[in-house]
Amino acid sequence: MATNVEAQITGSVWKIEKAAGEAISEGDVIMILESMKMEIPVEAPLGGRLAEICVSEGQSVDEGAVLAVIE
Amino acid sequence: MIRACRALGIEAVAVYSEADATAPHVREADAAFGIGPPPARDSYLNVAVLLRAMKESGADAVHPGYGFLSENAAFAEAVCDAGAVFVGPPPPAIRAMGDKAAARRRMLEAGVPVTPGTGLLGDVEEAVVAAGALGYPVMIKASAGGGGIGMLPCEDEAQLRRGFASAASRARSSFGDGSLYLERLVHGARHIEIQIAADAHGGVIHLFERECSIQRRHQKVLEEAPAPNLRLEVRDAMGEAAVRAARAIHYQNVGTLEFLLAPSGEFYFMEMNTRLQVEHPVTEWTTGIDLVQLQLRLAAGEPLGLAQADVKQRGHAVELRLYAEDPAKNFLPSPGEITRLVWPSGPDLRVDAGVENGSKVPPFYDPLLAKLIARGDTREAAIARAREALGALVIEGVKTNAALLARVLDDPAFRRGELSTSYLSRLLQRKPG
Numbered sequence: 001m002a003t004n005v006e007a008q009i010t011g012s013v014w015k016i017e018k019a020a021g022e023a024i025s026e027g028d029v030i031m032i033l034e035s036m037k038m039e040i041p042v043e044a045p046l047g048g049r050l051a052e053i054c055v056s057e058g059q060s061v062d063e064g065a066v067l068a069v070i071e
Numbered sequence: 072m073i074r075a076c077r078a079l080g081i082e083a084v085a086v087y088s089e090a091d092a093t094a095p096h097v098r099e100a101d102a103a104f105g106i107g108p109p110p111a112r113d114s115y116l117n118v119a120v121l122l123r124a125m126k127e128s129g130a131d132a133v134h135p136g137y138g139f140l141s142e143n144a145a146f147a148e149a150v151c152d153a154g155a156v157f158v159g160p161p162p163p164a165i166r167a168m169g170d171k172a173a174a175r176r177r178m179l180e181a182g183v184p185v186t187p188g189t190g191l192l193g194d195v196e197e198a199v200v201a202a203g204a205l206g207y208p209v210m211i212k213a214s215a216g217g218g219g220i221g222m223l224p225c226e227d228e229a230q231l232r233r234g235f236a237s238a239a240s241r242a243r244s245s246f247g248d249g250s251l252y253l254e255r256l257v258h259g260a261r262h263i264e265i266q267i268a269a270d271a272h273g274g275v276i277h278l279f280e281r282e283c284s285i286q287r288r289h290q291k292v293l294e295e296a297p298a299p300n301l302r303l304e305v306r307d308a309m310g311e312a313a314v315r316a317a318r319a320i321h322y323q324n325v326g327t328l329e330f331l332l333a334p335s336g337e338f339y340f341m342e343m344n345t346r347l348q349v350e351h352p353v354t355e356w357t358t359g360i361d362l363v364q365l366q367l368r369l370a371a372g373e374p375l376g377l378a379q380a381d382v383k384q385r386g387h388a389v390e391l392r393l394y395a396e397d398p399a400k401n402f403l404p405s406p407g408e409i410t411r412l413v414w415p416s417g418p419d420l421r422v423d424a425g426v427e428n429g430s431k432v433p434p435f436y437d438p439l440l441a442k443l444i445a446r447g448d449t450r451e452a453a454i455a456r457a458r459e460a461l462g463a464l465v466i467e468g469v470k471t472n473a474a475l476l477a478r479v480l481d482d483p484a485f486r487r488g489e490l491s492t493s494y495l496s497r498l499l500q501r502k503p504g
Contacts, residue, residue, distance in 0.1 A: 036404035
């Protein structure tokens with residue numbers, strides 16, 4: 001079962017903290033978004049393996065965009 | 072700012088990024104220059120492009136506003152080197168206050184009280200020893216910091232050890248400088264600041280205080296003047312300290328000294344904002360002095376034309392900051408399109424807004440949408456006017472903190488003037504209603 005991690009806000013990708021293939025636990029910060037001068041950490045909703053990072057640093061993202069996939 | 076220019080017979084040139092091409096200020100100005108793509112580093116922080124707009128427009132002076140490069144000494148220097156006037160203090164004065172640790176030393180030398188604290192710290196072990204001597208709780212601060220970034224309160228050694236490295240790395244990534252120092256954390260303190268103005272001829276005055284304790288993430292939400300329940304002798308001592316501070320760094324133009332006021336009545340210098348403050352309207356409405364016009368006059372080399380005794384505080388003013396954010400989700404920003412908007416209007420009310428009906432609120436900049444400023448003969452009257460204005464405000468399409476502002480205005484503790492910098496977090500811990 002794959003779970004999509006979505007952006008909860010429109011903004012840009014400031015920093016990616018994890019790499020595809022890594023094992024992650026629930027609550028781990030996968031990446032940090034930036035919106036309106038605020039850093040917004042994107043946390044893993046569940047533990048598993050990070051199958052894919054779908055964005056790159058500096059990229060603009062809309063609310064609801066898929067940022068990463070956890071298996 | 073455009074209106075202040077007009078009042079003095081000066082033409083105003085606006086600059087805008089692609090995200091702000093349809094913003095109200097672009098239409099209101101006499102001319103407007105596009106300066107690039109939405110991200111601030113490509114437009115509003117791009118000195119070369121700004122200087123080109125300045126030259127092409129033939130502008131004689133640059134007003135840096137209150138964000139972006141307004142406290143950047145290198146930008147101020149670049150403007151001066153290009154033969155124009157920077158509407159603000161001389162670059163060395165900006166520099167003197169920009170390095171927070173050095174500023175504390177300068178203030179101590181000038182006889183301005185500062186919070187007990189340390190110099191720059193080499194590593195976490197040095198911090199632990201210094202904190203032991205200082206006494207907990209302490210606050211980690213970034214020397215190059217501002218806007219609350221890199222600040223971390225620590226109740227004990229364990230928290231200090233855990234937080235030190237991450238505070239340093241945040242300071243490094245945000246300001247390019249990871250130097251940290253510690254200050255003793257003063258419990259129950261209020262944030263009160265003094266507005267000063269200084270000319271190029273040695274004249275320095277203060278324009279009284281603003282109460283700014285109501286904050287979230289170390290950013291202000293509601294400000295007022297005068298500060299409620301502030302003893303006159305404390306206020307006067309703060310005013311005198313602010314003038315001493317400005318003299319010590321040969322300051323010119325308008326600026327603000329931020330102080331922490333402890334429940335004991337002792338106050339400590341925190342930092343100086345070497346620019347116009349967001350909350351300047353509450354001072355304008357209680358002193359009758361237009362601070363932007365004053366800035367322009369001072370930048371042109373005019374004398375203050377006012378002695379301290381000429382500045383009087385009359386009535387009361389309250390400013391509400393309307394942010395595009397969701398207080399229920401820990402103040403998560405809420406960019407989007409404003410689908411419906413009705414500003415309140417009427418006497419004793421001023422709305423300084425950057426948006427209008429149909430505006431897109433971009434994710435690139437600060438979430439401040441507008442400032443609602445209300446005044447009255449008394450604090451009660453000003454609060455009542457502000458509350459009435461909030462009731463008449465209609466804004467849809469983005470989430471805002473309007474309901475939270477109403478809750479503050481309705482709160483009996485706020486009405487009694489029982490304020491501290493932890494006021495808002497305490498209010499949020501209580502159930503609404």
